[in-house]
Amino acid sequence: MAALDDGQLREGVDRETVETVQSMGGAYKHGWETEIEMDFAPKGLNEDIVRLISEKNNEPEWLLDWRLTAYRRWLTMESPDWALLKIPEIDYQEQYYYAKPKSMTEKPKSLDEVDPKLLETYAKLGIPLKEQAILAGVEGADEGRKVAVDAVFDSVSLGTTFKKELAEAGVIFCSISEAVQEHPDLVKKYLGSVVPQNDNYFAALNSAVFSDGSFVYIPAGVKCPMELSTYFRINAENTGQFERTLIIAEKGSYVSYLEGCTAPKRDTAQLHAAVVEIVVLEEAEVKYSTVQNWFPGDEDGKGGIYNFVTKRADCREDRAKVMWTQVETGSAITWKYPSCILRGDEAQGEFYSIAIANNWQQADTGTKMVHLGRNTRSRIVSKGISAGQAQNTYRGLVSMHPKARDSRNYTQCDSLLIGDKCGAHTVPYIEVRNASSRVEHEATTSKVDDDQLFYCRSRGMDEEEAVALVVNGFCKEVLQELPMEFAMEAQALVAISLEGSVG
Amino acid sequence: MMPRAKLKAQKIDAAEARLAPLILPKGGAWITAARKDAQARLLQMGLPSKRDEYWKYTDPRRLIADQAEAGALHDTGGETPVFDCIDRVKLVFVDGVFDAAASDAPELAGVEICQLAQAAQSDLHWARDLYGKLEARGQAPVERSLASFNTAYATQGVLIRATGKAEKPVSLIYTRSAENADAMLHHVIRVEAGAELTLLENGPCAARFNQVIEADIAAGATLHHVRAQGRDHERAGAVHIFAALGAGAQLKSFTLTANGALIRNEAVIWLDGEDGSAHIAGATVGDGAFHHDDTVFITHAAPRCESRQVFKKVLRHGAVGVFQGKILVEQPAQLTDGYQISQSLLLDENAQFLAKPELEIYADDVKCSHGSTSGEIDPSQLFYLRARGVSEDDAKLLLVLAFLAEALEEIGDPALAEDLRSRLEGWLKRHS
Numbered sequence: 001m002a003a004l005d006d007g008q009l010r011e012g013v014d015r016e017t018v019e020t021v022q023s024m025g026g027a028y029k030h031g032w033e034t035e036i037e038m039d040f041a042p043k044g045l046n047e048d049i050v051r052l053i054s055e056k057n058n059e060p061e062w063l064l065d066w067r068l069t070a071y072r073r074w075l076t077m078e079s080p081d082w083a084l085l086k087i088p089e090i091d092y093q094e095q096y097y098y099a100k101p102k103s104m105t106e107k108p109k110s111l112d113e114v115d116p117k118l119l120e121t122y123a124k125l126g127i128p129l130k131e132q133a134i135l136a137g138v139e140g141a142d143e144g145r146k147v148a149v150d151a152v153f154d155s156v157s158l159g160t161t162f163k164k165e166l167a168e169a170g171v172i173f174c175s176i177s178e179a180v181q182e183h184p185d186l187v188k189k190y191l192g193s194v195v196p197q198n199d200n201y202f203a204a205l206n207s208a209v210f211s212d213g214s215f216v217y218i219p220a221g222v223k224c225p226m227e228l229s230t231y232f233r234i235n236a237e238n239t240g241q242f243e244r245t246l247i248i249a250e251k252g253s254y255v256s257y258l259e260g261c262t263a264p265k266r267d268t269a270q271l272h273a274a275v276v277e278i279v280v281l282e283e284a285e286v287k288y289s290t291v292q293n294w295f296p297g298d299e300d301g302k303g304g305i306y307n308f309v310t311k312r313a314d315c316r317e318d319r320a321k322v323m324w325t326q327v328e329t330g331s332a333i334t335w336k337y338p339s340c341i342l343r344g345d346e347a348q349g350e351f352y353s354i355a356i357a358n359n360w361q362q363a364d365t366g367t368k369m370v371h372l373g374r375n376t377r378s379r380i381v382s383k384g385i386s387a388g389q390a391q392n393t394y395r396g397l398v399s400m401h402p403k404a405r406d407s408r409n410y411t412q413c414d415s416l417l418i419g420d421k422c423g424a425h426t427v428p429y430i431e432v433r434n435a436s437s438r439v440e441h442e443a444t445t446s447k448v449d450d451d452q453l454f455y456c457r458s459r460g461m462d463e464e465e466a467v468a469l470v471v472n473g474f475c476k477e478v479l480q481e482l483p484m485e486f487a488m489e490a491q492a493l494v495a496i497s498l499e500g501s502v503g
Numbered sequence: 504m505m506p507r508a509k510l511k512a513q514k515i516d517a518a519e520a521r522l523a524p525l526i527l528p529k530g531g532a533w534i535t536a537a538r539k540d541a542q543a544r545l546l547q548m549g550l551p552s553k554r555d556e557y558w559k560y561t562d563p564r565r566l567i568a569d570q571a572e573a574g575a576l577h578d579t580g581g582e583t584p585v586f587d588c589i590d591r592v593k594l595v596f597v598d599g600v601f602d603a604a605a606s607d608a609p610e611l612a613g614v615e616i617c618q619l620a621q622a623a624q625s626d627l628h629w630a631r632d633l634y635g636k637l638e639a640r641g642q643a644p645v646e647r648s649l650a651s652f653n654t655a656y657a658t659q660g661v662l663i664r665a666t667g668k669a670e671k672p673v674s675l676i677y678t679r680s681a682e683n684a685d686a687m688l689h690h691v692i693r694v695e696a697g698a699e700l701t702l703l704e705n706g707p708c709a710a711r712f713n714q715v716i717e718a719d720i721a722a723g724a725t726l727h728h729v730r731a732q733g734r735d736h737e738r739a740g741a742v743h744i745f746a747a748l749g750a751g752a753q754l755k756s757f758t759l760t761a762n763g764a765l766i767r768n769e770a771v772i773w774l775d776g777e778d779g780s781a782h783i784a785g786a787t788v789g790d791g792a793f794h795h796d797d798t799v800f801i802t803h804a805a806p807r808c809e810s811r812q813v814f815k816k817v818l819r820h821g822a823v824g825v826f827q828g829k830i831l832v833e834q835p836a837q838l839t840d841g842y843q844i845s846q847s848l849l850l851d852e853n854a855q856f857l858a859k860p861e862l863e864i865y866a867d868d869v870k871c872s873h874g875s876t877s878g879e880i881d882p883s884q885l886f887y888l889r890a891r892g893v894s895e896d897d898a899k900l901l902l903v904l905a906f907l908a909e910a911l912e913e914i915g916d917p918a919l920a921e922d923l924r925s926r927l928e929g930w931l932k933r934h935s
Contacts, residue, residue, distance in 0.1 A: 078506055082556060084863070402852070417867035420834065426862040430875055435849030438878040445864050445871040 028295055028330075029496075031265030034121045038154070038236050039105060041098035047071060050208050053098050057177045057211075060184060063191075070197035070207030077201045083335055083364035084393040084425055087306070088269070095271060097209045099154040099236040111159040118158055122151055125262060127231045129161060146226040147258070148173055152243060154236050155211035162226060169225050171255075172217040176244050179215035186217055190248055194277035194314045194341075202273040202308040202335070206242045210275065213243035218253035218284070227256045227483060234263035234294070234305065240271040247277070249284035251317070256287040258486055261330070263295045266303045269332055270295075273308045282317035282344065287325070289486050293493060294330035301360025301389070304332025311338035315347035318373070323350040325481045327490040328365060329497040337395065339368035342376035342404070349378040352478040354490070356497040357390030357422070366396035366428075371404035371437065380411040383475050386422035387498055393425040400437040407436075413443040416474055418467065418498065468495040505554060514549025518648070521550060521567060528658045530623035537635035541654035544639060548648040557645050560825040560857040561796040565739045565765050566649060571685035571711030574737025574764070584676070585705045585731040585926055589918065591674040592616070598679060599659055599686020599709050613667025614700065619660035619689060630662045630691045637717040637745035641771040645800070650743040650769075653715040657689035660715075664693045665700040665724075672727075677706035679735070684709040690716045694724035696749070701916070705731040712740040722749035722776055726756075729919050732768075733761030734930065736792065743769045750776025750805070757914045758785040759923050760795055761930055767796040774801070774808035774836070784813040784913035786923075788930060789822030789854075796825035797845075803836035803866075812843040815910040817903050819850035829861040830873070836866050843873035848880065848906050850899075900931055 041052050050071050054064040079087070103115035111119070111129050122129050129151060148162035150173065157175030166173050172183060179187050197207040214230040234241045249255055263270065272294060280286050288311075297304025307330075313322040324338040334357075340349030351367040369378035378398065386392040394413045415424035426443045448470050456466035472479075475494055479487050505513075522545070527538055551563040565572060594616070595605040601618055609616035622628045635654040641647055663673055675690070686709035694700050698721075708714075720726050726746070740763070746754055758768055772781045787795050801810045816824035826845040847856035856877040864871060880902050888898035907927060914920040 420867045423865045430858040432856040432877040435852050435879045441875040443873050447867045
């Protein structure tokens with residue numbers, strides 16, 4: 001985002017993107033670290049650690065039990081091996097499961113009281129924690145456009161902005177630890193109702209040790225007055241981040257939620273196992289956008305984040321709608337399948353994804369569209385780009401249940417290969433159990449078209465510029481689905497992620 | 504979820520239990536060695552399980568049970584068998600056992616034909632280099648242990664070597680006479696450099712069957728393979744084709760399947776030489792208690808090869824159609840052209856289509872695509888025909904035939920294609 005700080009980037013960004021590529025010098029730009037005193041829970045994972053995390057968060061008994069149930073289930077489970085990923089053995093006893101800046105021991109009353117060093121971290125990342133500020137790079141784009149931010153640093157939330165204004169609209173936007181204290185009934189009712197504790201290995205682990213994350217509640221009929229955003233930063237070494245996000249959209253409400261993430265450059269890999277649950281009730285709509293830019297490891301594949309994430313939206317009632325948009329450029333390993341359960345009649349799910357893997361990155365990502373209600377609709381557009389020695393897999397499920405009559409799915413998965421040492425794979429599962437539904441799936445794999453490159457080259461672009469331009473064109477269908485703040489960042493990121501992949 | 508180690512142990516236990524009462528068939532040195540190797544492979548892999556990812560959509564229990572489930576014979580109502588109008592060398596197997604009396608003399612210029620049972624008695628045979636070899640190669644990256652089972656225990660089958668352009672097709676005819684026959688057939692085919700062979704297969708075979716074809720298609724050689732499975736309902740079978748293609752070699756394999764309680768057709772193809780071409784296609788018509796699974800795995804190991812997979816399924820009254828297709832493009836296979844389409848037409852609400860069309864690509868200069876669709880008859884097309892005075896039944900028949908036509912076009916020989924097309928039309932008419 002630093003590249004956007006000069007405020008030059010606006011619409012029609014192609015030329016600038018190319019400049020960005022040149023100016024970046026190929027480095028991961030969020031790889032610095034904040035030197036700050038941390039308070040760690042002892043290394044390793046056992047029931048005492050689970051108890052300790054629960055205690056630190058001052059949780060009620062039922063939540064501790066909930067965590068312990070998850071932990072015990074996790075012990076009986078095996079790490080999934082079906083993805084096209086080579087995951088090095090993870091020693092779960094060699095990690096810290098809780099890390100909190102010492103200055104946060106006494107919870108600050110407002111962001112003004114937060115340690116300036118922490119605030120600087122976000123300023124450096126371009127995340128506005130002052131309410132008058134707006135996201136970098138979009139000045140003048142839309143007067144008065146506001147984004148509320150929840151800043152999560154390792155295991156704790158530093159605070160959220162625009163609380164008052166949101167409260168006036170009846171919207172609750174706070175950290176999940178705060179929600180447990182302030183809105184226990186809502187948390188108890190919905191936590192684990194979309195992703196149960198034993199859903200999968202990583203979700204079980206998260207359920208046992210989750211630290212912080214965001215909680216969003218949009219009351220019936222409310223259109224959230226601004227975009228909500230959570231920014232996750234992993235800073236401490238050998239520390240896993242296990243955030244948990246819960247979004248509830250009541251009848252007829254609307255919210256657009258953004259998520260961003262970065263981490264310092266380190267030689268050792270770090271674990272990130274998050275769970276996001278979204279409950280969408282009648283006629284409500286949730287837009288969830290992610291720009292995932294965790295440290296991907298260096299050019300030799302050393303270090304990086306293992307991003308093992310379970311994200312699921314449950315369109316529980318009629319005409320509920322959810323839209324996932326993701327730009328996955330970071331992480332050494334990505335294992336992530338944001339899904340939609342289309343339970344209500346005429347519910348809608350959409351998934352737009354760009355996944356870029358360069359150097360030694362591995363990504364296995366996609367979506368599940370589970371059609372249960374009648375007349376449900378889903379749409380999947382996935383763009384995978386592989387470069388260097390990277391492996392990139394789209395894995396998806398479209399399931400039409402017998403009762404999901406007259407439903408519709410359209411899936412398009414395109415893969416682009418840059419270089420002859422990388423891989424691009426497509427693994428869709430299509431299950432149609434009624435005749436009146438229509439399912440269409442299309443996938444293509446190709447390399448950057450020589451003719452297009454030649455065209456650009458003959459107009460004076462160097463090869464890298466030309467590739468960046470072609471790739472941006474390839475991604476356009478997804479980029480245009482992102483809220484503007486993210487589209488800018490994502491577009492620049494697409495180019496940066498491919499730095500050094502040509503020639 | 505069952506722990507992985509436990510599942511593996513269960514599969515091996517199942518294999519041991521299944522093999523315990525069986526005796527490895529006796530034979531010459533070459534085949535005994537191949538059978539022992541296959542048996543060892545099987546015991547190491549275990550039998551397939553419903554919990555295997557590779558068997559996600561098809562339950563293998565009926566295929567691995569100790570006994571074949573008996574099933575009533577199908578009354579063809581006097582219908583002439585498929586390919587009757589084609590001049591060919593007929594080799595007849597009754598309940599999976601070669602019937603010399605009912606067969607033609609195995610004489611065809613440029614083609615050597617010999618029964619497995621006979622060759623197995625000799626200590627040396629050209630098939631030694633192939634029997635069980637391609638099947639063994641086909642055990643990675645996915646285990647296909649039913650095929651190893653076949654290699655170890657099959658005593659029937661035919662060994663065909665084409666050294667020139669065969670004048671007429673070799674036709675394997677599988678008839679059924681017993682209600683509970685359990686057949687195991689293993690064919691080995693070698694098409695020598697520049698040679699050409701057409702292999703036809705048809706008939707219900709047995710109440711249960713396990714068939715393996717291993718085909719080695721040398722540089723510049725061509726194998727045409729056309730198969731009609733059906734039309735009895737009460738049969739279960741697992742069929743594997745393992746084919747390796749040399750430079751410039753061609754394989755065209757087409758399967759028509761009508762009915763059948765449980766049929767799994769697997770094709771495992773390697774494009775080992777440059778400029779090879781493999782077309783694998785299938786048309787399926789399923790009605791009622793029908794479960795049909797096409798599983799295709801094509802590996803592009805050399806540059807400039809082309810592969811096509813075209814699968815069409817028409818399903819009704821609870822019929823289930825499965826398609827698992829994969830194109831694997833290895834790193835040296837630059838300039839690959841890979842295409843795959845799987846489509847199903849569901850004629851009523853109870854039919855199901857389950858598909859997993861996969862691409863796994865490690866070379867950058869390739870053109871690969873796949874598509875998969877499922878739906879009912881397009882009401883606007885139906886309306887178009889009805890508005891022109893075509894009755895509803897006729898209109899539906901026309902649309903179903905048009906839907907299947909794309910797969911039938913993959914048959915190289917127009918006479919064979921027309922034979923199967925008219926056959927399909929007849930079957931569909933009788934059902935509507």
